[in-house]
Amino acid sequence: MSGGADRFEPFDEPFDRPLDEHEEHEAKEEHEAKEQGGEGDGEDGGGRAQGAADRSSGGPRDVDGGHGDGPAGDGGDGGGGGPAGPAGSGQPPRIPMPRSSVEDTGLPLPEPAPLVLEHRVLKSLLGAWALAACSAQETAAVEEHLGECGSCADEALRLRGAVGLLHPPESLDLDPTLRTRVLEGCLDRRPARIPVPEWATPYDAEAARLDALLQDIGDAEWHAPVRLRWFEGDGPVSRRTTVAGVIAHLLSVDGLVGVALGLEDPLGAATAEKTEAEGAAAGAPTPSQRTEAYWRASHFPPTRAVRAPWREQSHHIVRTVSFAGGRSGRLAVSYGGFALPLSDSMLDRAFECWVHAGDIADAVDYPYEPPAPRHLHRMIDLAARMLPVSLAERRRAGLSAPAPRRLVAAGAPGRSLRLEIEGSGGGEWLIPLDSPASVASAEHEVAHVALDGVEFCRLAAGHVSPEEAAAGQVGDREAIKDVLFAAASLSRM
Numbered sequence: 001m002s003g004g005a006d007r008f009e010p011f012d013e014p015f016d017r018p019l020d021e022h023e024e025h026e027a028k029e030e031h032e033a034k035e036q037g038g039e040g041d042g043e044d045g046g047g048r049a050q051g052a053a054d055r056s057s058g059g060p061r062d063v064d065g066g067h068g069d070g071p072a073g074d075g076g077d078g079g080g081g082g083p084a085g086p087a088g089s090g091q092p093p094r095i096p097m098p099r100s101s102v103e104d105t106g107l108p109l110p111e112p113a114p115l116v117l118e119h120r121v122l123k124s125l126l127g128a129w130a131l132a133a134c135s136a137q138e139t140a141a142v143e144e145h146l147g148e149c150g151s152c153a154d155e156a157l158r159l160r161g162a163v164g165l166l167h168p169p170e171s172l173d174l175d176p177t178l179r180t181r182v183l184e185g186c187l188d189r190r191p192a193r194i195p196v197p198e199w200a201t202p203y204d205a206e207a208a209r210l211d212a213l214l215q216d217i218g219d220a221e222w223h224a225p226v227r228l229r230w231f232e233g234d235g236p237v238s239r240r241t242t243v244a245g246v247i248a249h250l251l252s253v254d255g256l257v258g259v260a261l262g263l264e265d266p267l268g269a270a271t272a273e274k275t276e277a278e279g280a281a282a283g284a285p286t287p288s289q290r291t292e293a294y295w296r297a298s299h300f301p302p303t304r305a306v307r308a309p310w311r312e313q314s315h316h317i318v319r320t321v322s323f324a325g326g327r328s329g330r331l332a333v334s335y336g337g338f339a340l341p342l343s344d345s346m347l348d349r350a351f352e353c354w355v356h357a358g359d360i361a362d363a364v365d366y367p368y369e370p371p372a373p374r375h376l377h378r379m380i381d382l383a384a385r386m387l388p389v390s391l392a393e394r395r396r397a398g399l400s401a402p403a404p405r406r407l408v409a410a411g412a413p414g415r416s417l418r419l420e421i422e423g424s425g426g427g428e429w430l431i432p433l434d435s436p437a438s439v440a441s442a443e444h445e446v447a448h449v450a451l452d453g454v455e456f457c458r459l460a461a462g463h464v465s466p467e468e469a470a471a472g473q474v475g476d477r478e479a480i481k482d483v484l485f486a487a488a489s490l491s492r493m
Contacts, residue, residue: 130159202350202375230462244302286336376425413441447475462491
């Protein structure tokens with residue numbers, strides 16, 4: 001039989017191994033000793049204690065549980081001193097207890113020993129240190145060395161400067177004015193043989209910016225929901241569509257300009273004839289009617305495939321007006337209920353292209369900047385020139401305060417409102433209040449309104465209500481309210 005020390009080395013054996021007959025007998029003997037040790041006499045208790053001690057120390061022991069050869073102790077002491085198991089004998093447990101972690105004790109973690117590196121190793125780590133690619137211990141060792149070695153400190157300073165050149169702080173998004181600056185630089189060196197008219201450059205630039213945005217979005221984002229918003233009467237109106245649906249809307253409305261220039265109608269012959277028949281009572285089809293007709297004619301919801309015809313049509317429009325020359329700006333473009341000269345229509349299309357590009361950018365969580373200041377100024381100027389007509393239409397519909405009883409002759413000065421637009425692309429405009437035929441006059445100024453340029457455009461696009469427009473107001477409150485509502489009424493789908 002092996003000694004007691006050999007008996008308590010079970011760690012290489014499985015914990016669930018069944019005991020053999022001899023080990024089961026010993027375990028039973030130890031259990032009986034634990035229960036009877038405190039109740040037996042001194043001799044018996046001492047004998048059992050001594051026998052258990054012999055077994056634990058590898059000495060002689062009696063398999064039948066006889067008395068040990070040592071002197072008998074006191075009964076209470078013998079029983080209490082007998083090994084009652086691992087806790088009483090100091091023997092290791094048969095199944096080892098889990099080791100405790102330093103995190104469970106609440107004590108601070110031991111600090112790692114500092115690295116001790118040679119000079120050549122520390123010098124080789126300077127490049128990684130400059131790029132912030134070293135571990136915490138390596139960083140501490142390098143920085144400690146830099147305080148002691150002047151040559152390495154100079155080298156580290158040069159490397160840090162080089163890293164600043166490798167990682168410029170500019171955003172990865174391209175500057176929205178980059179295309180314009182590149183084109184201007186090219187045209188300054190070699191003027192275009194067929195230049196784009198000045199009034200068509202905002203549409204050319206905004207179509208190019210929107211096309212760059214569409215190129216960056218994924219297939220799934222073409223189906224992201226977009227809500228088209230505009231203003232009708234005294235309240236906002238909206239229409240739910242997708243990113244692809246917005247491009248289809250721009251394609252169908254830009255087609256009004258294309259048709260006026262003699263280009264092919266994107267709606268197709270059959271759809272265009274049906275749309276004209278539906279709008280015959282009111283004249284030419286409106287932009288909303290054309291958009292709804294295009295959506296109905298599609299067998300499936302629009303997808304990213306709509307980008308190609310929209311892009312091609314915008315290129316054809318710019319190319320055609322460039323070949324036609326600046327005098328083509330007087331050509332009338334019908335919008336159903338009204339008409340605009342081609343020059344103003346191109347500004348109108350540039351404005352809507354920017355507004356709907358912002359709607360798409362919001363839907364796909366993409367940053368989008370306002371147009372270039374000189375383009376934004378042209379768009380604001382168009383809206384300011386259209387305000388008297390919008391104000392007169394609201395009066396005829398009973399949505400604004402009636403004109404004063406004293407009629408103003410056409411061409412005569414009348415009451416005026418000074419519209420001050422702040423920020424890039426801003427300026428000042430005098431808006432005639434009595435009738436579109438009257439002349440605005442600073443001597444007859446009755447009110448003054450100041451707005452930010454982008455805020456005014458959002459008001460004219462129907463994206464902010466007249467009550468919410470952040471405007472500085474002085475003078476006739478009724479006239480100011482009428483002009484703000486007339487600006488919101490310029491919007492449409």
